């Protein structure tokens with residue numbers, strides 16, 4: 314899923330303070346017979362405004378449309394991430410870390426072992 318994870322890295326790079334660490338975690342999880350892998354990108358920027366979170370995956374939505382281009386584009390990246398994740402039977406989630414910063418994850422089903 315190079316496009317989806319790239320969209321999350323692009324967002325993190327736009328919002329995180331210059332030089333700060335952006336964490337990318339990958340974990341597998343088994344829930345009864347369903348095995349999934351989740352990629353989570355976490356940055357140390359301002360995070361999502363809480364009132365924006367319910368709309369984060371809507372097309373053309375931006376938390377602050379007036380902000381400079383450096384921090385925002387068309388508002389399509391997260392919508393694409395969610396629709397690609399859904400098309401593969403997975404899901405996307407956005408939130409803020411309790412210690413600050415945005416975290417966005419993509420969870421995808423893994424093929425059962427042969």
Ligand SMILES: Nc1ncnc2c1ncn2[C@@H]1O[C@H](COP(=O)(O)OP(=O)(O)OP(=O)(O)O)[C@@H](O)[C@H]1O
Nearest residue numbers: 324328360375376377385386387388389390391415
């Ligand atoms: N890591 C983040 N930290 C804070 N806000 C974020 C972060 N990622 C996304 N956002 C907010 O969510 C909005 C939607 O993100 P999305 O990736 O869909 O669009 P975009 O980055 O503005 O444009 P595009 O991805 O199409 O170039 C952003 O405009 C920004 O307001």
Ligand SMILES: [Mg+2]
Nearest residue numbers: 323324390391
């Ligand atoms: Mg984006």
